Amino acid sequence: MSNSKVSSINFFNGRQWTNVLLALNILVYIAQIATQDELLLWGAKINSLIDKGQLWRLVTSSFLHANVGHLMVNCYSLNSVGPTMEKISGPNRYLALYFASAIASSAMSYWFSEAPAVGASGAVFGLVGSLAVFVMRHRGLVGRGKEDLQHIAHVIAINMAMGLFFKGIDNWGHFGGLLGGVATSWLLGPAWKYESPSSDGRKIFSDKAPIFYLINAKKRS
Template identity: 70%
Template sequence: MLYNWQHKGSFCFGELSPIEKGQTWRLATYSLLHANVNCYSLNSVGPTVENLSGSRRFLAVYLASAISSAATSYWFCKAPAVGASGAIFGLVGSVAVFVMRHRGMIRDAKEDLQHIAQVIFLNMVIGLMSRGIDNWDHLGGSLGGAAVSWLVGPA
């Protein structure tokens, strides 16, 4: 598998992982690979984030979420990882930050935040109940997207 980057020292019977061999580019590029419903999810939340923040900030949020999700997955999950779901969770975190920062301008801000929390919670539960879903990746992406959105803000 291209992105088999198991955690420190456990890669292939004690050999160094690709990340430990200096292939740090894998932390950003693995999020360009999609599995399952990632393309649908990206198409659902991506345009909203781009409309709220502009193309450059969207790209900054997506890439920062991708890197933070990959790093979190690398450090806390021993299974191979692939997919854009962590970066997509970062986009959801970005929307949550936007709604929190602009509560006064949004009619149903409390309901929107509750809906976002429900979506994240439901996806985390599904991840706990299913094999092959990396919740560390999702958590890292959410936190990374929220942090970058808090720092760079909307357009």
């Protein structure tokens, strides 16, 4: 893919789905208040109910929040890192990263913590991990790698602090989301490799994400 083609990919300024996710989190919190937290009880990560087969809680818990402060910090964090990852990854891979991270966060919390948990921070941690993978993969192409990694550390610190001060926020979930985002990004995330110059002097790159190798290997078999 040429540089001109990369720069022309806009995806509604890189934040179409970030805006949708932000709006969804806010609307769900309003619904929580309107139902006097019945929605919270229906969708939170509660281990005993997951054991009974309510597996949807591994996803729905990431759209619920303990209080307005929890919601605001998660929206701030998602707004900080989401548009960057959406523009880097494109909408399909972005949503895959977000939901894979959310499920990994809930699963880690389920395995290591008996306490109920809610919040989008696990999914946000996954996006942070994905950005870290992208920066490390493209150290020779990304000029602001140090600044990006500092921003990543800032978002992590804010969310870890939230886990210490607010009930219902689980740092095991943060860690699970981070691991889920890193693993998913390693498999699916962009891995641009320089191929050759074009006839008009532009640099040609191709996406060498491991998922494409696996798909091609399966086709050959």
